[in-house]
Amino acid sequence: MLEPTDIGAAVPVGKIRMTNSAPLLFTLARMKKIALGRDAFTKHKLNHHVLDIWYLYCEEISITDESTDAVANHSVMGKAQQTLKKLAFESFQLREVAASLGLSPSRFSKGYKTAYGETPIQFVTGLRLEKVKKLLAETKMTLDQISECCGYQNGFYLNRVFTKNVGITPLHYRKMHRV
Known part of the structure; x- marks a missing residue:
C-alpha cells in the first residue's frame, strides 16, 4: 500500500x-x-x-493545478523582481534576465505582467524615473550625468523617456521641485 x-x-x-x-x-x-x-x-x-x-x-x-503553478510562478517572479531591482540602474538585456530564470523573454514578460500588473520594462522604468526625479530635485547634475547613474544611454534618450512618462520635461520638473 x-x-x-x-x-x-x-x-x-x-x-x-x-x-x-x-x-x-x-x-x-x-x-x-x-x-x-x-x-x-x-x-x-x-x-x-x-x-x-x-x-x-x-x-x-x-x-x-493553478495553485501550484501560481506558487511556482510567484516564486520565479519574485526572483525576477529582485533581479530587476539589482540591475535597474545598469544597462542590461531583458532576455538575459529571462534566461537566468529559465524562461523565454515572452513568457517572462507575460508571467511578470500577470504577477505584478506591469511589464518588467515598466517596472524598471518606474524605478529609474523615481531616481531621476530625486537627482533632478536634489542635485545640480546634468541630464547626461543623471542618465549614466540611472541606466540610460544618454541625456537625450532620458529626456524622451522622462517626458513621455511624467508629462513634463526634466528641466521643467527640476524648476518645479528645486529645494
Missing part, C-alpha cells in the same frame, strides 16, 4: 474539486453497483476503481 510520503507533497488534504467530473461520476456509479459484493473479485474491482479515481485526479492536477 502506498503511503502519502511515497507519493510526495501533492497528496490533497480536505475537499478537492475536479473540473471534469463526468469520468468521476461514471466511476462512482460503477462502484455503487458492485459495492454490495464481499468476495475477493469485488474487492479487486473496487480497488481498481479507487485507483482509477486517483489517476483521474493526478491527470487533472498535472493539467490544471
